[in-house]
Amino acid sequence: MTNLSSFTSYADAQEHASSAALWELFDGDKQGFNIAAEAMLRHADGSGRPAVRIAHADGENEILSFDEIASGAAQFAHWLDANGVSKGDRIAFMLEPSLPFYVCLFGAMLHGAISVPLFTLFGPDALRLRVDDCKPAVLLTSDEKAELARSVEGPRIVVANDTLIGSLAEYPTEYEAKTKGDDLACFQYTSGTTRELPEAVKHTHRSLVTLMFAALYGTGIRPGDEFFCPSSPAWGHGLWHGTLAPLGLGVTTGTMGRGKFDAARLMQALQDFGITNMSAAATHYRMMKNTGQSGQFRFAIGKLSYTGEPIDPDTLDWIDETFAVDACSMYGTTEIGVVLVNYPGAKDFAVKPGSLGKPIPGLALEVQRADGTATDPGEVGELMLKRKDGWLSTKDRAKIDEDGYFYHCGRADDVIISAGWTMSAVEIENTMLKHDDVLECAVIGSPDEKRGLVVKAFVISSRARSDEFVRELQDFTRTRLAQHEFPRIVEFVDELPKTPAGKVNRKVLRDREAALAAA
Template sequence: MTRTGTDPWYCGLEYDSYEQARTEFEWDLPDGYNLAYDLLRKHPNPDWPALFQASPDGRRETYTFRDLDRLSNRVASALEARGIGRGDRVGVVVPQKPENALTHLACWKFGAISLPLSVLFGPEALGHRLRDSGAKAVVADASVRETVGEVEETCPELEAVVVVDGGGEGNDDSFESLLDEGAEECAIAETDAETPAIIIYTSGSTGPPKGVLHSHGVWVGHCPAFAMYFELDVDGTYWTPADWAWIGALGDLLFPAWHYGQPVVGSPLGKFSPEEAFSLMEEFDVTGAFLPPTAIRMMMGIDSSTYDLSVEAICSGGEPLTPEILAWADEELDGTPVNELYGQTEANLLVTNCREWFPARAGSMGKLVPGHDVRVVDPETGEELPVGEVGEIAVRREGDPVVFSEYWNRPEKTEATRIGEWHLTGDLGSGDEEGYLWFKSRDDDLIITSGYRVGPREVEEVLLDHEAVAQVGVIGVPDETRGEIVKAFVQPVGEGSETLREELQDLVRERLAAYEYPREIEFRDELPQTTTGKIRRKDLTD
C-alpha cells in the first residue's frame, strides 16, 4: 500500500540523501489536525488490514481501518453518554488487545485525554497515576480489575469503570456494553496539533512519577524516525512485544505504522518468550519489529534458522546496543539491520540510524532525525558546545510535535527542563564531526532495566514502609541480560535475613510492578548520607 508525499497528512522521507532530508524536511500538519482522523480516516483504502490480533488461546482476528473507525465511534459515543467530555482523562489498563487502541482512538475523537497504564502496575503505582491525573474513567482488563478495586475509593474523580472481557457486575460497565450502546457514526471534535491528547507517566529519580502531557501532533512527529529505522520502506507488517502502555510501543511502532496505513500484530504475550516472539514473526510475516535489547539478548539463545522469517529491519532502544547484538543479527538474520534509536517520554525519537543513508557506528545512537533540531548544550547557559565536548542533549521546543507540552500539574518541574528555546533531556552526550551522537550517561539516577525506566525514589518509599527498614538506597547495577537491575541497599532495624529480603521484594512487586522489584538486596549497618540526611546513592557501591 504505497503512498506519495502529496497528501499533507502524510509524513514521508522521499529524499535522495540524508543531507537533503535534513535540509528540506518541514512539518506540514494541516489546520484541524486530529489523531483519530489521521490514523483511521485518511487512508485511501479503509478496508486494508490494520490489526492482526493473536490471542493466547489460538484465536486469530483481523481488523481493518474501517473496523477500528466504526468500533471506536461506538466507544466514543458511549463514553460521552456516560458524562466523559472534552479534556477529561480516561485511564487505559489493557494489554495488547484491540480494546486498548480503541479506547485511545475514541478519546481523541471527542477531545478527551487518554492515559496509558501498564497491567503490571500494583495498587500503589496505579493509584498514584489515576489520582494525579484526575482520571474520570478507566478502561481496565478483567485481569487487573481487582487492582483497580483496591484504589477506587482513593480516586475521588473516578466515576466510571469499564471492564474488558468481564464486567457488568455492580457499577461496572463491560466494554461489550459500550460497543452495543454506542452509535455507528461519530463526528470528530475540533482539534489541532496543539490540542492535549495523551498523558504518559514517566519515572524520575527525585520524586513521584510525573505525567507527561502530549498533544495531537505527537505520533506524526515520530514518523520520520519510523521511516528511517525501518530503512525508508514503510510498507510491511509490524510487531513489538513491548507493553502498549509505554511510548516505546505506542510511539515507536503502533501509531506510526497506522499513520502510514500499515498493519500491526497485537498479542498479549505476558512474560516475554523468545520462542513465541519468533513464532509470531513467522506466522504474520512481520517485516519490522521494535525489540528492546533485553528481548534481543533472549532471542539470541534460540536457533532462528528453524523459523521462516520475513523481517527486514529491527529497531531497538531504551539502552545501548552491544556489538554482540549487531553481530548476531548480521550472522543469524542474514544481515538484517538493527537500528538504535534515542528519545524519552518527554521528547521521543530524536536520533536514529538508517543504513540506506549512512553506516551505523557501534556505540553511537546515530544521527539527528529530520524535523528535530538537537544540540549538545551547556545546561547552565543553553549555549551549544563544541564537537566532542560532553554536555546535555537538548532539542529546540518551538514547532516540534514530539516535545511535550508540560508535566501534568507540575509547572515548576516543567520549567526546570527548559532553558531559552531548548528542552533539556537530562541525558549527557557528545557529537562528532560527521554528525553522529554519542550517549554518555543520565545526569540523574534513573534505572533502565529490560527497557523499563525505574525511579529509585519510588522503590525506596515502598521499602521504607516496611517496619524492619531504617534506611534504604536504590540504584541500578549492570546486568548482562537486562542491561541494569534494581539493587537496594538496606539498613535494617535489626538483623537482615533471607526472609526479610523476600518480604521486601514481594512488597515492591505487589505495590509497584514486577519489573521494579530489587533483584538484589544488600544489608548494611549504615548507609552513606549527606549532611542533611539524604542517602548518597553514588557512594553506595564504594
C-alpha cells in the same frame, strides 16, 4: 503528489523534511485535527485490511481490522456521550492489547476526551497515584483487574470485555470528530516508582504530526511495511512509535498481547506475520539471542530499530548474523521525543554500530562540558538539545566522533565515582556481557563507607553460583577495562527489574541498595 513517505534517502530527508511537509501526510489541519480520525477512521475503507496483529503468549494470533476498530471507536464515543462524559474528561484504561483496548483508546480521542493508558501490571499504590493525579471520569479494565481497579476511589469502573463490546452495537458506527490540533488527546506517564510519580506528559492531537519525524527517520516506516513493536502500548515507545505512528501512515502494526513475554514467541510472530520492519527495546534483541532458537525461524526483516539503551556488541553481532540488517538506534525521551536516529532504509546513510546516529532534520544537538562549551570528538560530556530559549539537558552523557555521530555514555546517574575513580556502568555491563556465561547484567554504584560507592553487578547466568565464578567475572572485567574497573560485589539473580519498554531499571536496583545501606 509526492510526500515525505515517498522518500527514503538521508539526502532527501535533509532537503525535504519540514513541519509543513509533515502536515501534508494527513487530512486534517490545525483547526480540525483528531488522532483517531487520522490513524484509524480514514483508513477504514470496508476492505477488512488488518490494522493490528496481536501475538498472545498462548500461541493465539489475533488480527483486528481498520474497519472493526474504527466502527467500535465511533460506537464507544457515542457511549461516552450517553454516559455523561464531556470533552476534556480523562478516560483511563488498564487493558492488554485487544479489541477493547483499541476501541477505548481511539474512541476516547475521537470523542474529544483524553485517553490515559495504564500499565496492566501496576499494583494498588502505583494505580492509585496515577488515578489521583489525572482524576479520570471512567477507568476501564479487564475482568482480571476489576477488583484492583475498584480498590481506588474516584472514577467509575467499567469492565471492558465482550459484554461491553456487544452492548456498543446499539450505537451508530460513525462519529464526527470536533477536536482542534491543540486540544489534549493523551496523558502519558513515564515509569516512575510508587514513591515518586513523574508528571504526566500531556500530548495534543497535533503530536501525531511531529511524531512522524521519528516514524520516518527513527523507525523508517513507509507504506507497504509489515511493522511490529513488542513494547507495551501503555508506554511511550509502544503507544507512539509502535501504534499511533504506523497507523497514522496506514501501515499495519503488531504487538505482543496477554501473557508473560517470551522471546521465542516473538520470533514466531515475526515469522508468522511476515514482518519486514521491527522496532524494539535493546533487551528484546538480547532475549531473542539468549534463547538460542533463532535458527528455527525464517525472517523477512528489512529494517530494524531499537531504543531504551545501547545494545551490547555481542547482541549486535547476533543481529547481523540473524537478520543481516543494520540495527538502527533511535534515541529520545518521553519528554522531548526522538531526537537522534539512524535513518533505517536510507542506503546513503552509513550506520555505525553502537552509535545513536545523527539528529532528525531541523534539530541541533551538542555534547557540552560543565562550563557549557562544546566537547571535542571523543570527549564525554552532557548531551544537550537546542531550544528557542537555550540549551536543554537530556540528563544523558554522550560523545561525538569526527563524523558527527553521537554515542551514548550512560545516564548522568549511571556514572559511578568510587574512591575518586569515575566509571561507566554501561561500559562495565557491556564488558561483562562478553563473558560466555553471562546472559544478562546490570551494574550500579552501591553505597560503601570507605569508597563512597563500589561497583556492584547483578548477573543472570545458567552456570552454578560460586566464589570462583565471582572471581572469574571480576578478573574478566578488570583485564579488559582497567584495574579499578570491575565489580567488587557480584550478586546472582533470577531476573532483573525492567521498565515496561524492556529497559533494565537500574533506579530500582539503586533504591534497593540505598534502603539496605540505610537499614
